Amino acid sequence: MPTRNVAVLVGSLRRDSINRKLANALCKLAPPELNLQIVEIGDLPLYNQDLDANPPEPWRKFKDRIQAADAVLFVTPEYNRSVPGVLKNAIDVASRPYGHSAWNGKPGAVVTASPGNIGGFGANHHLRQMMVFLNVPMLQQPETYIGGADKLFDAQGELANDSTCSFLQNFMQTYAQWVERNAPR
Ligand SMILES: Cc1cc2nc3c(=O)[nH]c(=O)nc-3n(C[C@H](O)[C@H](O)[C@H](O)COP(=O)(O)O)c2cc1C
Secondary structure (H helix, E strand, O other): OOOEEEEEEEOOOOOOOHHHHHHHHHHHHOOOOEEEEEOOOOOOOOOOHHHOOOOOHHHHHHHHHHHHOOEEEEEEOOEOOEOOHHHHHHHHHHHOOOOOOOOOOOOEEEEEEOOOOOOOHHHHHHHHHHHHHOOOOEOOOOOOEEOOHHHOEOOOOOEOOHHHHHHHHHHHHHHHHHHHHHOOO
């Protein structure tokens, strides 16, 4: 299989973010045919439609990174039962101007993680709703809600739970097949 470049978006800007640790773990667990790169979203000015005609430099660079990727993987916490504003902003930025969305047709997947029991279920499904409109075919199974996620990492930030590790490895292998099946030719 050819190598596919996957843009990874992390929905938390927190220094000690569980979701960033998880994204780093997913980069390591990915099969060789997937090349995962985290694309930073913290410096994107807030979306404002007035700027569509002359977008700020960080918007341009971000959109170029998404456009160049073969696929997208979202790794995010849940804020108030939905997607954190910083991630929603990034999704909006790369979706415009209307008719020129960078997301269009790229195979996607979402992983949500929380210290709570339901593992960011609300954010996971709100994100899926956006992806329907943006024409991003999202991996359905395995659904990936990681609860109790604050207990899964060691002091060095490495994933230190065998069953989560093998679950996520299987998730990445299934995602690789999904990307290959759905990547634009
Ligand atoms: C504004 C805010 C809203 C939150 N809302 C939720 C929520 O709806 N569900 C949930 O499970 N955790 C919620 N949390 C707790 C986060 O899951 C927790 O802070 C988690 O560590 C954030 O992810 P991170 O470690 O990757 O930054 C919220 C946290 C913040 C700061």
